[in-house]
Amino acid sequence: MFSICKESHPATGVEHTVSCHFFNRVDKSLVVAGANIIRVFQLVPDIDPASKTKLPDINRSTKMKLECVSHFTLAGNIMSMQSVTLNHSERDALLLSFREAKVSIVQYDLDTHDLKTLSLHYFEEEEMKLGWCNPWQIPIVRVDPLNRCAVLLAYGRQVVVLPFRKGSLIEDPNNKDQVLASYTIPVRNIDAKLDNIIDIQFLHGYYEPTLLILYEPLRTFPNRIAVRKDTCAMVSVSLNIQQRVHPVIWSVSNLPFDCIQALPVRKPLGGTLILTNNALIYLNQSIPPYGVSLNSIADTSTSFPLEQQEGTTICLEGAQCAFIDTDKAVISLKGGELYVLTLQTDSVRSVRRFHFEKSAASVLTTCICVCGDNYLFLGSRLGNSLLLRFSVKEKTQDVIPPAPEPITTVTLDGDADGDVTDELCAPAAKKQKLGDWMASNVADINDDELEVYGNQQATNVEITSYAFEVCDSLLNIGPCGNITMGEPAFLSEEFVNTKEPDIELVTTSGHGKNGALCILQRSIRPQIVTTFELPGCTNMWTVVGGAKQDAAAAKVEADSHAFLILSQDDSTMVLQTGREINELDSSGFTTHCPTVFAGNIGNNKYIVQVTAMAVHLLQDAELTQTVTLEIESCVVTVSLADPYLILLTQSGEVVFLVYKETKQGQGRLVLRATPSLFPLRPQVTQVCLHRDRGSLFSLSLSDMERALLGDKDGDRGEQGEGDGRVDEDELLYGDAGGGGTLLGGMSLPTGQGEEGGGGGGGGG
Known part of the structure; x- marks a missing residue:
């Protein structure tokens, strides 16, 4: 029942995105989230399947496109999303935060092809809210670059630490929990002035997880920058997860009041970029800060030492x-x-x-x-x-x-409270050491000390x-603005007299230069060319003609359908399509009995016609092979994925055929033994063949993936976990002396066992 609210269309906007090993350790997937929808995409080559492009011709210069491989609907809107590599896991997990302070750690499940919950965390107790009745802060989640822990900023005043297990399963085989017990750090315990947090980020290159917190202890606004400016600050906290201590190792104050976010810089540079509305600042614990003003507003809105960025006038808001x-x-x-x-x-x-x-x-x-x-x-x-x-x-x-000549005079208009600092204006009694200003006020920098670096x-x-x-x-199609409904401009006569009215919704969507008009229809509305009645017709198929036509006609009509096959209660009618549709009186098609299935095989060179007790292979309209089936009951279901053909009988028997070509180039259908995928209890009721172009269900690395991935094994090496898993398996089970048999004859080499398991995570 939808008496209160009904969602007529899922969310299409994207608010969060992350690239991770969602399915397996072989390749990465793109995970996007908007509202309560999670979609997973893979990058596949943008080539025409009919172009016959060979694998060696697919290289890094080939354009890629997005292919949606999974779609999940959640029970709440996602506020923040990050990925994490858990210990001894074949794929990455997703950290999802929800209002007000809830966290879910989910992972793709190979067996159900759905998300499974690894851990749930709830931090909405009254003592966490600190008196807030309607908290507006977004619960931000961040993950350590080395996947040692994650943090959640709850209610803007509580930092929740979620440690991850990093030990070996051999050390404690009974405890397989990937997420350890969480604990909370009130931000006032880190620094008494820490309030109004703007952003939190983990820094790169530290022995222990190091969290950078960008905050504004005493707020100001543009109208008061003449009295109070440079009110933002940052503090770097080292998280000792075992001892649960969090010392401050680095802090910088008197940053511009309009700081908006922090961006950690990867090694070998390290440090962080501080983005403000009108300036860009680079901070590092071991070297002096550097900043530039990006427009003229920064010249009057801050006293932080900035250089002019020549040729660039932008705003980072x-x-x-x-x-x-x-x-x-x-x-x-x-x-x-x-x-x-x-x-x-x-x-x-x-x-x-x-x-x-x-x-x-x-x-x-x-x-x-x-x-x-x-x-x-x-x-x-x-x-x-x-x-x-x-x-x-x-x-x-x-x-x-x-480096420029040392600056001997440093002045500061005012401190964070709006009062003039007399100590900075007076001459210094002695030279300050490098450590005196490196971890405190950047306005106290005296470049004389930089001479230790040499010229x-x-x-x-x-x-x-x-x-x-x-x-x-x-x-x-969002965000939707005005909306109206009406009848379509053109509607075929076949849809005029339907019971339900055929209407369209027209909405305004987007913003600014991305604005558009969206027309929403309930279903596909085809433009019908012609209509004629077919009494007694139970099913129909269209097939492409064979390769016996001349080269010019084959080039023009390579993708056009040549025959229309109609199955009736006791016979089959074959129509030849072209400028006119004519019935074939004599051909290789079987017409004296109903047709169960018809389609093309062998890259559209041949036509397959399946009847109740036989399979016929035709080239153009000439019969080339008939395979008589030794089965107890009639064929009821057929599925084709070139070059494979699978049949299901009324009694549940499965018949498997494969298309092969002889040395003379003649196509043949060959019966294969049915693979023993599982005990046939209960009996099979439906079959379907699927060609996995995106390697979602593959158990090993395909040739196309090897050609496209190239040196992606280097990405796996960065995780630093793959070799450890292989060594532990060998320690537990020894060296297996052969490949494991999967899916009735599909052999997985021993040397690829760990990699194949990851590939199975891609779909299975």
Whole structure:
């Protein structure tokens, strides 16, 4: 019953995206989420299946497209989503947060082809809310880069730590829980001033999980920057999961008041990028900070030492950013412009300059994710989401000048409370050491101390320009604005007298340049060319003609249907299609009995006609082979997936045939023994053959995957877990002396046992 609310169409917008090993450890999948819908996509080559493209011809220059392989509907709207690699797991898990403070850890289940819940966490107790009745904060989840733990920011004032097990199963075989007991850290226990958290992120390159918290202890707003500005700060906390202690190892105060997010930088640079509305700042615990102003507003809205970014005037409000390399990131602005940011470093890996290059214009981005080699996904809830392929356009050389002369005077207009700091304006009694300012107030920096690094020389850096190309898109009909209904402009006469009225919904959707008009129909509405009655017809099929026609006609009519086969109660009628539809009086088709199935096989070279007790193979309209079936009852169901044909009889017997060609090129159907997939109890009631083009159900790596993946084994090596699993299996069971037999004769080599198990996770 839907007396209150009914969802007439699932959500099509994309709010969260992540690239992970969702099905197996062989290849990555793109997981997108919007509202309560999760969709999983794979990147497959965008080639025509009829083009006969050979595997060696499919390389990295081939464009990819998105193929939806799974779709899940949840019971609540997803607030945040991350992926995690759990210990001894064949595939990654998803961390999903829901309002107000609920977390689910789910994983793809090979047996049910659905999501299974690994862990549920509920943190909505009254002591967690701290008196809030209607909390508005979004529960943010973040995962450590080395998958040691995850954190949840609950109600903006509680950090919940979810540790993950990293030990070997040999050490404790009885305890197989992947998620250990969680614990809560009140943010005031970290720092008494820690409040109004803007963003949290895990940093790269630390021995223990290190959490960066960007916050604003005392809020201000643009009207009061003359009195109070630079009110934001950041603190870095080391999480000792075993001891449950969390010391502060690094902090920076007096950041611009309009900080919006933090973006961790991968090794070897490390550190983090702080994005503000009008500036971009790079912070690192071991080197001086560096920042640039991106427009004229930053010159008056902050006292943080910033350089002018020549040739770039942008605003980072509402921007989304993702790294495509260790020192290169793609920034999507609120207007849809795409910029490539390059972090230019000197000889000691100190960031000395930012380089911005406008590369393209795209949709208004809600989330951004790098998926696969040289592919970027832009998710949007205001327009169609895009899959982009980026490639190197050109490379140029740039020179970073040596460090500027030391600055002897540092002034600060005001502190976080709005009062002028007299100590900074007065002459210093002694020189401050490098450690005195590195972990506190960046306004106290005196570059005299930087002489310990020696004289910096000019450094040559390489600037890479990228070109972006749209490969695929995901349709989005939201957000819907005005809506109206009406009759279609054209409707065939066959649909005029239907019982239910045929109406359309017209909505306005999108925003700004991504706005559109959407026309929603309840079903497919075909444009009927002609209609004629077929009395007594029970089923019908269309088949492509054989290869006996001349080359010119074959080229023109390669994909056109040549015959229309109609099955009646006691006979079969065969019609030849062309400019006119004519009945064939004499042909190789069996017409004296009903037809159970008809289709093409052998890459459309031959036609298969299945009757109750026989299978006929035809080339064009000439009969070439008849296979008489020795079965007890009639054939009732047939399924074809070239070159395989499977038949099901009324008594539940399964017959399996395969198409093969002789040395002379003659096509033949060969009976094969039925594989003993499972005990036939209860009896089989339905069969269906499926050609797995996306390797969802594969148990081993296909040739196409080997050609496309190339060096993706390096990605598996980064997890640092695969070899450990193989060693433990050998320790427990020893070396198996042969391949395991799967699916009635399909052999899995011993050397690929671990890899095959991961492939099975892809579908099974």
